[in-house]
Amino acid sequence: MNVVGVSAFYHDSACAVVVDGRLVAAAQEERFTRRRHDRDAPLYAYRSCLELAGIGPADVDLLAYYENPRRKLSRQLWLALADDADPGRMPRLDATQPERELRERLGFDGPFVTVDHHEAHAANAFYCSGFEEAALFTADAVGEWTTTSYGVGDGDGIQITGEVPFPHSLGLLYSAVTAFLGFSVNGDEYKVMGLAAYGRPRYYDRLAELVTTGPDGQFRLDAGLVLPRLGGPLYPDSLAARLGVTPRLPGGEIAETHRDLASSVQLLLEDLLGQALEYLHSAHPSENLCYAGGVALNCVANSRLRRRGPFRHWFVPPAPGDAGSAVGAALLAHHRADGDRHVRRLADARLGAAPGRGALTAVLTEADVAYEDYTGRESDLLERVTDLLVQGAVLGWHQGRMEFGPRALGGRSILADPRDPAMRDRINQRVKKREEFRPFAPAVVAERAADLFELDVDSPFMLETAAVRPGVTLPAVSHVDGSARIQTVARDVAPRFHALLTCFGRRTGMPVLLNTSFNVAGEPIVNDALDALSCFVRAGLDALVVDDILVLRAAVPPAWRDHLSRAADRHAPRVHNDSYSFFL
Numbered sequence: 001m002n003v004v005g006v007s008a009f010y011h012d013s014a015c016a017v018v019v020d021g022r023l024v025a026a027a028q029e030e031r032f033t034r035r036r037h038d039r040d041a042p043l044y045a046y047r048s049c050l051e052l053a054g055i056g057p058a059d060v061d062l063l064a065y066y067e068n069p070r071r072k073l074s075r076q077l078w079l080a081l082a083d084d085a086d087p088g089r090m091p092r093l094d095a096t097q098p099e100r101e102l103r104e105r106l107g108f109d110g111p112f113v114t115v116d117h118h119e120a121h122a123a124n125a126f127y128c129s130g131f132e133e134a135a136l137f138t139a140d141a142v143g144e145w146t147t148t149s150y151g152v153g154d155g156d157g158i159q160i161t162g163e164v165p166f167p168h169s170l171g172l173l174y175s176a177v178t179a180f181l182g183f184s185v186n187g188d189e190y191k192v193m194g195l196a197a198y199g200r201p202r203y204y205d206r207l208a209e210l211v212t213t214g215p216d217g218q219f220r221l222d223a224g225l226v227l228p229r230l231g232g233p234l235y236p237d238s239l240a241a242r243l244g245v246t247p248r249l250p251g252g253e254i255a256e257t258h259r260d261l262a263s264s265v266q267l268l269l270e271d272l273l274g275q276a277l278e279y280l281h282s283a284h285p286s287e288n289l290c291y292a293g294g295v296a297l298n299c300v301a302n303s304r305l306r307r308r309g310p311f312r313h314w315f316v317p318p319a320p321g322d323a324g325s326a327v328g329a330a331l332l333a334h335h336r337a338d339g340d341r342h343v344r345r346l347a348d349a350r351l352g353a354a355p356g357r358g359a360l361t362a363v364l365t366e367a368d369v370a371y372e373d374y375t376g377r378e379s380d381l382l383e384r385v386t387d388l389l390v391q392g393a394v395l396g397w398h399q400g401r402m403e404f405g406p407r408a409l410g411g412r413s414i415l416a417d418p419r420d421p422a423m424r425d426r427i428n429q430r431v432k433k434r435e436e437f438r439p440f441a442p443a444v445v446a447e448r449a450a451d452l453f454e455l456d457v458d459s460p461f462m463l464e465t466a467a468v469r470p471g472v473t474l475p476a477v478s479h480v481d482g483s484a485r486i487q488t489v490a491r492d493v494a495p496r497f498h499a500l501l502t503c504f505g506r507r508t509g510m511p512v513l514l515n516t517s518f519n520v521a522g523e524p525i526v527n528d529a530l531d532a533l534s535c536f537v538r539a540g541l542d543a544l545v546v547d548d549i550l551v552l553r554a555a556v557p558p559a560w561r562d563h564l565s566r567a568a569d570r571h572a573p574r575v576h577n578d579s580y581s582f583f584l
């Protein structure tokens with residue numbers, strides 16, 4: 001049975017294919033269209049996933065959409081009818097649009113089902129967890145009417161047993177403060193998470209006054225904290241007076257008050273999540289927790305809460321946000337249609353396409369650009385790459401299938417030496433052009449992770465943070481509070497990346513590399529080999545490795561850089577994350 005899952009028309013459109021219960025492909029549309037957070041029908045992702053599954057459109061037995069447009073419509077109407085809503089900014093509300101548009105765009109005329117938004121989140125976590133039974137928890141801004149859900153999963157399927165209704169939302173709370181701090185909602189929340197480590201939570205009490213918690217995992221946000229309205233701002237003007245903090249303008253200076261507010265909202269989020277999980281555990285006592293939804297991307301909160309208990313074993317999927325709901329919708333629809341009772345473990349997030357090197361070598365040969373070909377000589381390639389890294393190179397590393405989810409995990413990564421204190425600033429200023437306060441992450445061979453970091457679990461999807469152990473010096477990947485967001489790399493999951501880390505470790509004593517996503521600021525992560533070549537040139541990386549091919553910066557004709565820079569300006573990425581689209 002072939003089931004396709006789709007999330008679309010909000011942000012981060014994606015597609016997934018499940019064949020006989022196995023997740024065989026998943027991809028996000030932005031990687032193909034090069035439009036960050038692309039929300040259109042995932043046509044390119046659909047084609048790519050079908051190709052990876054080895055099936056054609058006629059072989060798709062069921063298409064599952066990640067939310068229920070009819071249930072969502074009533075919430076959209078409620079928002080649109082708010083007292084002072086501007087009718088001119090009211091969107092055309094149409095619950096039939098997703099099915100109609102997907103059928104038209106994807107050319108699909110088979111059975112179409114919808115699953116509820118939080119069911120899709122919960123299924124994404126549970127059906128990739130490998131747990132026979134687990135408590136289920138989801139938290140995001142909003143899906144249909146639900147912002148937070150509690151449930152249980154076992155061989156009989158998943159069941160949502162409790163919900164917190166809109167507009168009382170942990171995701172909205174965090175997004176409101178994200179907007180207040182001058183960052184983009186629905187995308188820049190992780191900047192607030194990074195900034196939090198620099199501040200003190202001295203606004204905690206004032207923020208906490210705006211939230212009331214109740215029994216059974218319920219909570220309510222005061223109207224003074226969020227102002228959900230179509231086309232309107234995310235927070236009321238009165239919030240500044242209530243907090244005693246001036247909102248930061250986008251791009252403005254980050255003051256101590258802003259750092260402290262970030263710290264406060266992070267701590268409040270952790271405390272509210274902690275209370276929610278205590279309730280969930282009382283309702284569904286289990287050692288296992290499956291957790292998804294946009295809030296689950298807050299890896300700082302996840303790590304602290306996992307250590308605190310009561311759940312001992314956590315599973316957060318590699319794409320816990322709405323893109324990952326394409327996976328959840330497909331897996332849930334499969335289990336419901338097929339009666340499958342099996343829950344498989346997802347060990348590898350590399351679910352996308354592996355564009356070959358052919359297009360790259362053709363371009364390099366045509367342009368007379370020298371490259372080194374290590375086909376059949378992997379150890380020579382790894383020694384060469386290690387040489388470059390030890391000499392301080394910042395290197396584009398493009399290998400095999402593309403990762404699904406927001407993190408680069410060694411498939412589409414920029415790698416560098418984590419021991420170099422100047423590396424972080426160098427990459428930030430030259431390559432990523434991002435805020436200085438944002439840390440870079442380490443990838444480490446799984447078998448040495450506990451020696452170097454205070455980490456007691458595997459973190460294959462880079463969703464755990466832990467302190468760097470005393471005596472271990474990794475300045476380029478250590479946050480201001482001494483923590484790091486760690487990816488553990490297992491030999492059997494990613495053999496070549498593991499071998500590179502091992503090679504670097506043999507040379508330096510530290511089997512760790514700085515691993516950041518292969519893109520420049522404002523663009524999606526690179527997809528195919530030509531995206532990688534373009535990004536390598538424009539970002540001024542020192543070297544590029546695509547499969548077995550190595551290209552050095554010195555070999556790149558100067559004209560390429562000028563040409564590609566102009567092309568990049570013409571195709572400046574669009575971002576779909578304004579407050580208006582936030583509620584659509």
Ligand SMILES: [Fe+2]
Pocket residue numbers: 117121140141142143293294321322
């Ligand atoms: Fe969601």
